[in-house]
Amino acid sequence: MRYIFFSLLLPFSLAAVPGNHQTLDFRSSSSLKQNLAATPANESFYTTASQLIQQQINLIARIEQAIVSPDANQMRSVAGQLTVHTKSVDAFINRQYQSPKNVCTSRVDITQNSPLAEQLTGSQLKIYCSLYASNQELLKLAPVLDRLLSRRGELALVTSLPLVTGERQSDSVLSIAPLQRPQLDKLATPFATEAENSASPRQLIIGRTAKTAIADYVPAVQPAIAAPEDALTTLAAAKKYLTAAQVEFPLKNQFTDPQETAAILDRFTYDIDPQEPQTYATFLKLPRTGIFRVLPGLAYQRPLNTQQNRLAAGVSERYPFPLLGDTQGGFTPSLALQIVGDRFELGHQGVDYSFMVDLGDIPLTKLDSQLQAVAQSKREFFLNYQPPKQLEDLQAEQRRFLTGKDQNWNLNQVILASAAVELNHTYLVRSLQFQLPDMILSGRPLSPQQSQSLGQIQKIPSSDILLAFRPVRRRADGSYTVLWRVLHQFPEPQIAAN
Numbered sequence: 487m488r489y490i491f492f493s494l495l496l497p498f499s500l501a502a503v504p505g506n507h508q509t510l511d512f513r514s515s516s517s518l519k520q521n522l523a524a525t526p527a528n529e530s531f532y533t534t535a536s537q538l539i540q541q542q543i544n545l546i547a548r549i550e551q552a553i554v555s556p557d558a559n560q561m562r563s564v565a566g567q568l569t570v571h572t573k574s575v576d577a578f579i580n581r582q583y584q585s586p587k588n589v590c591t592s593r594v595d596i597t598q599n600s601p602l603a604e605q606l607t608g609s610q611l612k613i614y615c616s617l618y619a620s621n622q623e624l625l626k627l628a629p630v631l632d633r634l635l636s637r638r639g640e641l642a643l644v645t646s647l648p649l650v651t652g653e654r655q656s657d658s659v660l661s662i663a664p665l666q667r668p669q670l671d672k673l674a675t676p677f678a679t680e681a682e683n684s685a686s687p688r689q690l691i692i693g694r695t696a697k698t699a700i701a702d703y704v705p706a707v708q709p710a711i712a713a714p715e716d717a718l719t720t721l722a723a724a725k726k727y728l729t730a731a732q733v734e735f736p737l738k739n740q741f742t743d744p745q746e747t748a749a750i751l752d753r754f755t756y757d758i759d760p761q762e763p764q765t766y767a768t769f770l771k772l773p774r775t776g777i778f779r780v781l782p783g784l785a786y787q788r789p790l791n792t793q794q795n796r797l798a799a800g801v802s803e804r805y806p807f808p809l810l811g812d813t814q815g816g817f818t819p820s821l822a823l824q825i826v827g828d829r830f831e832l833g834h835q836g837v838d839y840s841f842m843v844d845l846g847d848i849p850l851t852k853l854d855s856q857l858q859a860v861a862q863s864k865r866e867f868f869l870n871y872q873p874p875k876q877l878e879d880l881q882a883e884q885r886r887f888l889t890g891k892d893q894n895w896n897l898n899q900v901i902l903a904s905a906a907v908e909l910n911h912t913y914l915v916r917s918l919q920f921q922l923p924d925m926i927l928s929g930r931p932l933s934p935q936q937s938q939s940l941g942q943i944q945k946i947p948s949s950d951i952l953l954a955f956r957p958v959r960r961r962a963d964g965s966y967t968v969l970w971r972v973l974h975q976f977p978e979p980q981i982a983a984n
């Protein structure tokens with residue numbers, strides 16, 4: 487009864503559901519099923535088998551994506567596709583031989599003693615049994631997907647599916663009420679998505695309560711979805727059988743893996759091009775240098791009013807910022823450079839701050855730890871600047887460079903934490919970073935015991951680094967390929983207890 491129900495719901499279960507960074511082409515299994523029924527007996531075994539295997543590869547990729555996605559419609563879509571596809575594979579298998587279990591689970595050599603030995607070649611027999619075995623594995627996922635779908639109903643609205651074709655949905659009040667059909671090609675409506683519509687991230691204020699953009703705003707907690715182990719084990723077994731089948735086809739490399747394609751597109755979107763390190767190989771041989779791609783700040787932010795699996799790796803985790811020094815106590819300074827509007831900025835946490843200036847078209851190789859190629863006023867400021875030692879003063883210094891106010895540097899210009907983007911210009915940066923305890927970064931009021939423990943705050947790891955970077959390529963999406971070089975590392979700044 488289950489198979490009949492889902493096969494009649496095919497138009498609603500085969501709609502493509504958009505993923506995070508990929509769209510998987512899933513050809514209609516029902517059309518293939520109909521073609522099999524009308525195909526002559528001398529059909530090409532390899533042609534039909536390759537179509538089914540490619541569909542199964544695509545389906546597995548979509549299932550792997552759906553089981554970690556909070557979207558209920560995506561789960562329902564792959565559940566329907568799973569039912570229809572496994573029936574199509576069964577139809578193809580049974581057309582070759584009515585008892586595939588006897589053929590493919592026999593302990594004898596299937597290529598010599600199989601009842602299909604005269605009908606199929608050795609390679610075709612291996613494809614036949616591999617496809618049968620993978621299909622049997624996928625059938626195990628039906629109850630798993632049903633269970634996961636019930637949990638997705640806790641996160642988003644699950645619209646009722648229509649009745650079986652030919653039946654009418656009655657309404658006790660209005661019998662001619664229009665039938666509301668779910669659109670599985672769209673995201674399900676989540677129950678909790680409200681997000682603070684603030685253009686800039688909230689700055690951490692230590693020691694006092696800070697105002698928020700929305701009064702009494704509490705952000706919705708994003709769901710944490712881990713893939714079930716039984717589902718991953720089943721999918722791994724199915725992929726193993728499919729891999730064994732693919733090598734038996736006479737035409738090599740005729741299958742495409744949507745996950746590999748998605749990974750290539752992801753690197754194209756967020757990473758540097760493979761040939762760029764070769765282009766700048768001479769510069770990259772210098773000590774403490776590197777190359778990376780600077781992205782717009784929006785690439786690191788969750789879209790407003792959407793649900794995401796908080797366990798999924800974000801852009802900053804898949805493509806981490808360059809590390810500027812050695813790790814000490816779990817702390818490593820990084821170059822968290824982003825583009826905000828039309829300016830370069832460094833993303834900071836806690837009381838971290840930085841300041842930078844545009845030096846113009848000065849090659850990075852011309853700069854050294856003494857900044858001989860830099861104007862005297864800028865050189866003295868960047869080399870002689872001393873950070874404050876109190877937490878409150880550090881926050882004031884952070885705001886001073888962000889706003890440009892209350893600066894008494896005896897310079898003829900304002901020094902900011904950002905600079906306008908200019909291709910083939912070199913930027914000089916002084917970056918100060920601190921690894922504050924979690925009790926401070928949480929932003930919650932401190933208990934008396936925690937306040938007393940702040941007396942040891944001066945022992946936290948920190949860094950004070952002088953570096954330079956230079957954008958050498960601009961892409962159409964507004965990102966830049968940037969070369970960077972650490973020029974000098976100052977003594978670690980200390981924070982004194984109040």
